[in-house]
Amino acid sequence: MKNAYFTSYFPLMSILMFSLALSVRTEIELLTVLKNAGIYDGMMEFFSDTGIKLSLLALLMVVFFMVFAALKLIADTINEVSLLLFSVDHEGESLKFIRKGAVIYFAGGIAALVSFFSFIGIGAIFFLATMIYFIYFVYKISPKLTMAGLIGTVFFQTILWSTLVLGVVYLAVKVYNSLLASLPI
DSSP states (O other), rough: OOOTTTTTHHHHHHHHHHHHHHHHHHHEEEEEHHHHHHHHHHHHTOOOOOHHHHHHHHHHHHHHHHHHHHHHHHHHHHHHHHHHHHHHOOHHHHHHGGGGHHHHHHHHHHHHTTTTOOHHHHHHHHHHHHHHHHHHHHHHGGGGOOOOHHHHHHHHHHHHHHHHHHHHHHHHHHHHHHHHHOOOO
């Protein structure tokens, strides 16, 4: 079966698998926190045990799905802007070449489901899939780039992603510190 759209569902499946893996792991941790805080017993008065677990899983799936969908949107935009700025391909052939890279994240999603017992494992799998995809992306578009375009693409991607990640980490630390400073201790 040779169809250009055969793997078009891979990005959605990848997002669902990574979201499910993180949701299950987060749910396990969240249930432990709720039980230790004594909140879980109060919740049992309104919901059944299965109802609580399914509700938490559904809520966490929606949250992680939105995060991964936003990351995919940002990644696609960054990839296409880097092609706009640095590629000599004006017909969009490079986009056809990189579509098959969705298999990398699909395989990563399957591996994340297997390793849902560890946040570090899921994060490492996502990071590894991202690095492999980045290498695949650069390899596939390199015939349509000059040497300066190749260097520009790599630096553009690296600087943009580093800025984005460091900015989010900085904001998270800032909010955490302000939260700790506001506690009446």
